[in-house]
Amino acid sequence: MKIKSAVLREIGAKTPYEKSQPIKIETLELDSPQKGEVLIQIKAASLCHSDLSVMNGSRPRPVPMALGHEAAGVVVEIGEDVIDLELGDHVACVFVPSCGHCGPCREGRPALCEPGAAANTAGTLLGGGNRLHTETEIINHHLGVSAFSEYAVVSRNSVVKVNKEIPFEKAALFGCAVITGVGAVVNTASIKLGSTVAVVGLGGVGLSALLGAIAAGASRIVAVDINETKLKQAKELGATDVFNSKDADVVEQIRKVTGGGLDYAFETAGVVPAMDVAYGITKRGGTTVTTGLPHPENQFSFPYVSLTAEERTLKGSYVGSCVPSRDIPRYMDLFQKDRLPVDKLITDFITLDDINKGFDLLAKGDSSRIIIKF
Numbered sequence: 001m002k003i004k005s006a007v008l009r010e011i012g013a014k015t016p017y018e019k020s021q022p023i024k025i026e027t028l029e030l031d032s033p034q035k036g037e038v039l040i041q042i043k044a045a046s047l048c049h050s051d052l053s054v055m056n057g058s059r060p061r062p063v064p065m066a067l068g069h070e071a072a073g074v075v076v077e078i079g080e081d082v083i084d085l086e087l088g089d090h091v092a093c094v095f096v097p098s099c100g101h102c103g104p105c106r107e108g109r110p111a112l113c114e115p116g117a118a119a120n121t122a123g124t125l126l127g128g129g130n131r132l133h134t135e136t137e138i139i140n141h142h143l144g145v146s147a148f149s150e151y152a153v154v155s156r157n158s159v160v161k162v163n164k165e166i167p168f169e170k171a172a173l174f175g176c177a178v179i180t181g182v183g184a185v186v187n188t189a190s191i192k193l194g195s196t197v198a199v200v201g202l203g204g205v206g207l208s209a210l211l212g213a214i215a216a217g218a219s220r221i222v223a224v225d226i227n228e229t230k231l232k233q234a235k236e237l238g239a240t241d242v243f244n245s246k247d248a249d250v251v252e253q254i255r256k257v258t259g260g261g262l263d264y265a266f267e268t269a270g271v272v273p274a275m276d277v278a279y280g281i282t283k284r285g286g287t288t289v290t291t292g293l294p295h296p297e298n299q300f301s302f303p304y305v306s307l308t309a310e311e312r313t314l315k316g317s318y319v320g321s322c323v324p325s326r327d328i329p330r331y332m333d334l335f336q337k338d339r340l341p342v343d344k345l346i347t348d349f350i351t352l353d354d355i356n357k358g359f360d361l362l363a364k365g366d367s368s369r370i371i372i373k374f
């Protein structure tokens with residue numbers, strides 16, 4: 001079938017993207033779903049920093065690539081061997097498909113699925129190859145989804161069936177920002193009731209971590225960003241203290257008011273200076289968790305002795321250490337009970353044609369989640 005899709009043609013284009021237009025809206029051919037795959041009609045998709053990182057070269061990926069991964073839609077065609085989805089089901093997309101058979105999958109860690117990671121790096125689907133093309137070229141898939149498109153063919157294991165009562169633009173957030181931010185808090189760190197928490201970087205992922213920390217019973221939540229709009233938003237969402245990390249002495253300030261730092265610090269900006277702050281404000285015996293996906297060449301250093309003499313823990317968190325089919329319904333249930341108000345992350349709506357401008361907005365830092373409705 002023919003579909004309209006947002007295709008990244010050039011990595012590292014000049015900003016503003018509204019002017020350089022590295023993403024083109026094109027008509028592509030989308031093949032039918034193969035064994036273990038479904039065709040979904042995308043109803044809403046949001047802009048994530050991981051898309052922006054492909055555009056600016058921080059996440060090297062093959063182009064041309066049809067971008068987008070945080071999305072929700074309706075199942076409209078079912079491939080062979082898919083026995084647990086029906087036409088008309090609503091689904092949220094998850095950005096790592098899991099095979100169910102590799103080492104990490106067998107250990108209950110599908111976020112680390114090896115064939116899933118390999119397919120994502122290659123720009124293919126989990127089942128191998130591409131379903132998107134023009135008459136002359138293959139178009140790569142972004143994270144097994146390619147959601148800035150009217151329709152997408154995805155692995156059955158790239159989607160989770162969701163409650164039809166949840167509007168698509170809200171359901172979309174759960175497959176990346178929410179599962180990552182909340183999961184970092186409740187799965188990767190498993191924070192304790194009454195513990196103290198810091199979140200450094202208040203985009204879709206960071207604000208989800210903040211809401212996850214409130215839901216999980218953190219007693220104090222320090223929110224840190226370089227953008228005042230974000231600090232204001234964090235305060236409205238329930239942060240107890242906010243700090244601007246443009247202040248050169250932000251680490252000292254936070255350590256002073258918290259009496260030596262926080263039990264847990266989450267780095268959710270994806271830049272080394274934010275990681276420096278997160279590590280610096282974690283207290284003795286505390287845990288620093290990062291969800292950041294910086295350029296592969298970026299290095300982060302810290303005093304070696306602090307790990308030992310202060311019994312510090314440093315952890316990475318990918319897709320919130322999730323089991324998607326377990327976690328997305330749980331987080332959605334809490335959302336419906338007003339205990340995880342992640343819809344407050346939505347700050348803007350744009351059209352598919354305005355997608356380059358949308359990424360300028362995301363890069364500027366005032367917006368949390370920018371949604372395209374189809």
Ligand SMILES: NC(=O)c1ccc[n+]([C@@H]2O[C@H](COP(=O)([O-])OP(=O)(O)OC[C@H]3O[C@@H](n4cnc5c(N)ncnc54)[C@H](O)[C@@H]3O)[C@@H](O)[C@H]2O)c1
Binds near residue numbers: 050180245274
């Ligand atoms: N681990 C995962 O599974 C996973 C999933 C999704 C996104 N990510 C990554 O997480 C990061 C955040 O993604 P997002 O979509 O929420 O990004 P975003 O662009 O929405 O937000 C990033 C925020 O970080 C802030 N920031 C930038 N520099 C800072 C600094 N020095 N100190 C404090 N704050 C700073 C920005 O002002 C902005 O508010 C990115 O690296 C993204 O690729 C990881």
Ligand SMILES: [Zn+2]
Binds near residue numbers: 177
């Ligand atoms: Zn994402």
Ligand SMILES: [Zn+2]
Binds near residue numbers: 099100102113115
């Ligand atoms: Zn696997």
